[in-house]
Amino acid sequence: MIGFYSTRVLEAVRAGNDDEARQNHEKAAPFAAEMDRLEGKPWRELTAALPPLLLARLEANLAELDADAVEATKALATALAVPPASLEPAWSKAVALPKAGDPLADTAVAMVLARTPRGSRAGLAAMRNEVTRAEYAAFASATGRPAARCRNRLTPISIKKRTWDDPGFNQSGNHPVLCVSYDDAQAYAQWLSRRSGKDYRLPTLAEWRPLADYRGSGNACQDGRIGCAGVEGTVNAAQGPLSPIGLAGTRGNAREWVSDCTRGCQRRLAAGVGWRDGPNRANPTQSNDFDAGTGFDDIGFRLVRSVPAGELGKR
The missing domain is CATH 3.90.1580.10 (paralog of FGE (formylglycine-generating enzyme))
Incomplete structure (x- = not known):
């Protein structure tokens, strides 16, 4: 059962279906905890696979300067219990994204x-x-x-x-x-x-x-x-x-x-x-x-x- 939900989580993350990823993760976690399998193979594979997937997505969001997408990726990482440290340096770079109201340099006028x-x-x-x-x-x-x-x-x-x-x-x-x-x-x-x-x-x-x-x-x-x-x-x-x-x-x-x-x-x-x-x-x-x-x-x-x-x- 844990393996089934773990597979669904990874498929949803790759497809960009954040809600489905959260739902399947929420279903898998109780099974893993109740059966004392947090260190079991399916769960280890899931926790190892999520950081590189989310890091690649976060880096793509940053490359496009898409603040909304960055926030969505960070929220998903939090929901899936992915440690921010595993998404560095992209996680910290997100706070430096340009925002409305920032002055522009090298322009003819203000x-x-x-x-x-x-x-x-x-x-x-x-x-x-x-x-x-x-x-x-x-x-x-x-x-x-x-x-x-x-x-x-x-x-x-x-x-x-x-x-x-x-x-x-x-x-x-x-x-x-x-x-x-x-x-x-x-x-x-x-x-x-x-x-x-x-x-x-x-x-x-x-x-x-x-x-x-x-x-x-x-x-x-x-x-x-x-x-x-x-x-x-x-x-x-x-x-x-x-x-x-x-x-x-x-x-x-x-x-x-x-x-x-x-x-x-x-x-x-x-x-x-x-x-x-x-x-x-x-x-x-x-x-x-x-x-x-x-x-x-x-x-x-x-x-x-x-x-x-x-x-x-x-x-």
Whole structure:
């Protein structure tokens, strides 16, 4: 009976069926204990075969930087009474896996890891702050890109002329750039990609929404730069409460362009909340569509890029 269950345990481990491996191990252990056969041949063979099987699996999990798989393998090892010492050094290496919120080195801008790689799926890094006026000014100077027409998105007609370097209120170079169209944001991403050798892009709405999570008091006026006190304009792009992974500006200051589109992609979505949004419009996951070639005085952007597991393995 012990031999039967031991064989089933090994087959389940090799097949990746963790629940079945646990169940058969639980059935085998009482028989072995009751019959005083813990030192018997079938049990010895099982306890000798499990460590190399689980060590190979744990090393494969680490090679893919798959934190979820690592935790599953360690949990299975514990359930099967495999000593951690028999899985070294992989067991100890698991604590050094990259995690969301880790800063990335050797990038053109300050980026943090927003989503870790999982198997063949790449991770995702996001700019810590929205693109600033100073950063956009460097792009505009280098490329000669003309300023897009800009308007107040809450009024049908804008008489006051606005541009990214004069949005109608005072800004410094470390404020988020506004009055840039979706097309401008795309052009900036392409320029930065050429300069850095990394593939920067606007996030999709599905990628952006998890970034909008934040730590705060629940008071929309206190936690974000939104239109609560009737004061126009933005603040430093790094100011305000940070999200759990360390992103600034996800709760106010500027709405942000994302890559999703409507109406044959003549209109693009901008997500989140900006300084023109009052408390009744402070839902950080909201999105609306706008003309792709027009800038608005409360819409900016931040970029993301994919992060393959191999890049994190070289940190």
